[in-house]
Amino acid sequence: MKRSTLSVLLLVGTSCTALADAKTAVTCGHVFDAPSGTLRNATTLIIDGERISEVRDGIATTGADKVVDLSGLTCLPGFIDSHTHLMMEMGPKSSLERTRLNGADYAFRSTQYARRTLMAGFTTVRDLGDHSGLGSVALRNAINAGVVVGPRVYTAGAAIGSTGGHGDPTNGLSHDLMGDPAVGEGIINSVDDAAKAIRLHYKQGVDVIKIMPSGGVLDEGSSGENPQLTLEEIRALVNTSRDYGFVVAAHAHGKEAIRRAVVGGVDSIEHGTFLDEETMKLMKEHSTWYVPTISAGTFVAEKAKVPGFFPPQVARKALEIGPQIQATAGRAYRAGVKIAFGTDAGVYPHGTNAHEFELMVGAGIPAAYALQSATINAATLLHREKDLGALSAGHYADVIAVAGDPLKDVSTLRSVQFVMKAGTVFKAGGVPVVTAD
Numbered sequence: 001m002k003r004s005t006l007s008v009l010l011l012v013g014t015s016c017t018a019l020a021d022a023k024t025a026v027t028c029g030h031v032f033d034a035p036s037g038t039l040r041n042a043t044t045l046i047i048d049g050e051r052i053s054e055v056r057d058g059i060a061t062t063g064a065d066k067v068v069d070l071s072g073l074t075c076l077p078g079f080i081d082s083h084t085h086l087m088m089e090m091g092p093k094s095s096l097e098r099t100r101l102n103g104a105d106y107a108f109r110s111t112q113y114a115r116r117t118l119m120a121g122f123t124t125v126r127d128l129g130d131h132s133g134l135g136s137v138a139l140r141n142a143i144n145a146g147v148v149v150g151p152r153v154y155t156a157g158a159a160i161g162s163t164g165g166h167g168d169p170t171n172g173l174s175h176d177l178m179g180d181p182a183v184g185e186g187i188i189n190s191v192d193d194a195a196k197a198i199r200l201h202y203k204q205g206v207d208v209i210k211i212m213p214s215g216g217v218l219d220e221g222s223s224g225e226n227p228q229l230t231l232e233e234i235r236a237l238v239n240t241s242r243d244y245g246f247v248v249a250a251h252a253h254g255k256e257a258i259r260r261a262v263v264g265g266v267d268s269i270e271h272g273t274f275l276d277e278e279t280m281k282l283m284k285e286h287s288t289w290y291v292p293t294i295s296a297g298t299f300v301a302e303k304a305k306v307p308g309f310f311p312p313q314v315a316r317k318a319l320e321i322g323p324q325i326q327a328t329a330g331r332a333y334r335a336g337v338k339i340a341f342g343t344d345a346g347v348y349p350h351g352t353n354a355h356e357f358e359l360m361v362g363a364g365i366p367a368a369y370a371l372q373s374a375t376i377n378a379a380t381l382l383h384r385e386k387d388l389g390a391l392s393a394g395h396y397a398d399v400i401a402v403a404g405d406p407l408k409d410v411s412t413l414r415s416v417q418f419v420m421k422a423g424t425v426f427k428a429g430g431v432p433v434v435t436a437d
Contacts, residue, residue: 025064028075034375037368050422078123078398080378085346103133114150116351121400121416129159131169154207158186161212165228172220194236214257224317225254234264294359296344297325330363341374357410397423
């Protein structure tokens with residue numbers, strides 16, 4: 001029996017598991033086919049538990065226990081943001097809060113950031129850097145247990161860097177607070193340290209690894225691009241990561257840091273501001289992914305002009321590096337470098353992740369490829385392409401929907417009307433419909 005969308009929402013309005021025990025038909029006016037990068041006409045997705053069991057042409061709901069009518073909307077796979085920081089959100093007080101807030105403070109805030117992210121249509125994220133006492137691991141577990149509403153999280157825990165480098169959580173503090181962080185805080189200074197850091201991360205229950213081969217914008221070091229890990233250290237990090245099945249992401253702005261990271265075997269370069277023809281060629285040879293994070297570059301460049309928003313050293317680097325990332329992304333696409341979607345959410349406000357699509361298109365990247373970067377490409381980078389990134393039989397039922405044609409106007413992706421994650425409806429009619437158990 002076909003039921004209206006409203007009746008379905010009444011069933012799920014008080015429970016995150018109400019749709020999990022029934023076969024549900026989701027009828028879509030159009031569907032974005034991620035592998036081909038094209039829009040299909042009217043399509044029905046049959047959801048059985050957490051996964052899609054069947055994809056039918058047209059509106060075909062036979063055998064379904066419930067129907068979710070999205071026939072006036074375009075359905076897409078839930079988006080994947082390959083670069084987020086759910087334990088933080090940058091603001092003018094961030095530097096002061098480093099000395100005043102505790103891990104628990106950041107953890108409570110993260111629950112709101114996670115909810116905003118999911119409601120924006122991002123059903124999966126990589127969380128790439130957390131110095132809040134492994135709060136991102138606890139957040140991931142709470143989301144998986146249904147205690148907190150949020151996206152599926154693959155977390156790196158603490159990013160791994162060198163003493164005084166971009167990954168050093170005490171960089172910029174007063175000398176009496178600075179101390180000398182070691183491997184337990186993700187700080188390495190040798191090949192032996194590198195292997196131990198990966199093993200500690202494995203022990204701590206992380207999902208992926210994030211390393212810091214170059215300087216960065218938001219620390220108070222003098223350089224945003226200098227190399228900060230040796231090639232031997234990077235190789236030790238990557239080789240040990242392979243033993244434990246970890247994908248390795250490398251924060252790298254400068255050319256030499258990018259070169260070392262690619263030769264060292266990382267899976268992705270994050271930011272990649274100073275990529276040039278030589279390093280792009282190297283990335284193609286090594287099949288290395290590029291995650292541009294244009295949103296972060298744009299945001300920090302804007303805020304660097306606001307007096308007092310950043311410390312002077314950070315503001316200077318933001319103005320030097322931030323404005324260049326969009327152009328770099330366009331050149332990388334034209335050079336044939338593989339791109340996976342990532343925004344650096346947390347550097348800018350969570351929940352506005354979809355603006356990255358507009359910035360990608362503004363860089364000369366076709367809308368279809370931008371959508372693929374946030375679906376099938378990002379899933380492949382995670383090594384989860386059999387589960388995520390496409391609306392196909394066997395994949396998780398991560399379904400979002402928008403009005404209009406996002407291939408013609410990517411700004412429609414800022415207004416997600418419907419969100420389903422693993423068969424559970426979290427948003428319909430543009431309104432959240434469930435809370436955590």
